[in-house]
Amino acid sequence: MVTCLVGLLALVAGACLAEEESAPWRVNPPIARVRKELYRAHERPGAAMWVSVQYVGPNVQRREVHAHEIANDVGGDIRARWSSDNGRTWSIFVPVQPSNNVDYGGLTVWEGECGSTYHPGADVLVQGWLRQIVVGGLYHCFTYSRVSRDRGRTWSRPAQFRYEEGAEFDPQAPLDPRFLDHNEGYPGSSFLVRRNGELVYCLAHANAPGDPRNNERVWRMGSVLFLGRWDAAEGAYRWEPGARAEISPEWSARGLMEPELAELGDGRLLVVWRTSTHGWDGSVAQRPGRKYFSLSTDGGRTLSPPAEWAYADGTSFYSPSSYHRMLRHSRGKLYWFGNVCLTPPVGNLPRYPLVIAEVDEEQAALKRETVTVIDDRRPDQPETMELSNFSVLENRETHEIELYLPGYGQNPDGADCLKYTLTPPATGRPSSGRDGRAQPWPG
DSSP states (O other), X not given: OHHXXXXXXXXXXXXXXXXXXXXXXXXXXXXSEEEEEEEEOOOSTTOEEEEEEEEOSSSSOEEEEEEEEEETTEEEEEEEEXXXXXXXXXXXXXXXXXXXXXXXXXXXEEEEEEEEEEETTTTEEEEEEEEEEEETTEEEEEEEEEEESSSSSSOOOOEEOOSSOOOOOOTTOTTOHHHHTSSOOBOOSOOEEOTTSOEEEEEEEEOOTTOTTGGXXXXXXXXXXXXXXXXXXXXXXXXXXXXXXXXXXXXXXXXXXXXXXXXXXXXXXXXXXXXXXXXXXXXXXXXOOOEEEEEESSTTSSOOOOEEOOBTTSOOOBOOSOOOEEEEOTTSOEEEEEEOBSSOOBTTBOBOOEEEEEEETTTTEEOGGGOEEEEOOOTTSOTTOBOOSOEEEEOTTTOOEEEEEEOTTSBTTBBOEEEEEEEOOOOSOOXXXXXXXXXXXXX
């Protein structure tokens, strides 16, 4: 009996080793060269150095936001700086806000900016802005949009994304249920600028009409698209609610999270969500950790039911509950950045390796043969280390991809901001503007 058990364990261990060795990112030829460097060291014990980098104009104008993450997803000493020469020189830092935590008569509310996108057709920077209120352990999220005409130095008043009746936020009564239980939604990762100039935005953690426990959830199970047009006369966007989707808590214990959008070559819209096996209320989903996706063939007015996102050859991959992005490179390819793993994840972990993969635009799925490691956990690093919560862009001059992330768990006393430079194959020719300067694909 003992001999049989030992033999079985050896067989299982051998199978796991074989699976690990045959993982796509272990056997694939890389689709990009990767260079890693320290971008900014952390400055406070136990804090993470968080840096967000983006283009904010039609040429090479950049804006960076730096903050000390002193608590989970709470930034302190939030500051911004600007460059007009693609990051060669920078302005002095300007304070944005002292903390994401804002006091409303003894009630702490999370408020602050989220992802933003430059919209060439309107020559404005459009940004998501979040107000998050926790009541009795339940998270109530409300997303707003605002615009900047001066590259992110000043902003219009935030306008709430609304898809149902409900009151406006009252600073004197922040817990008014007429506001609190309506138009809930967490920001998507970015605004999609379609080729026709229209904008699409997607909210997560929205109210789910099909969920009888909607108002009891720590995180709500729904998601909703918004379709935007720039009104030049008013100098503002007109946002129209589009398709709604929801997911069963048996599939994702925390609902549809952090949606990312892309427009495929044939004009279909692809939405990919982060999901989670474990909820903050102790609930556990019945399905393993994956990313989920939907497609729209009518510009976001309807969506296919959310389904497991897989490889284009039909095989599955595991992915933890973690941040992810898609980027349309100027040479035409659509890339996905995120975490994959060999074994079923548990909630947020493991958040390694961090990979890049090309999206098959006919199948609306990842090309298994392109999955390439950007970075991975070393044997001497803790299993709780994270390669997530990054910002990513294509350098408009070199066409290299730049990715910035706080290296959680890589140092015992804090997290430094790391920069990864990815050099994809020089296939195809970058699109260029009238002045000859290479321009990114819209969105």
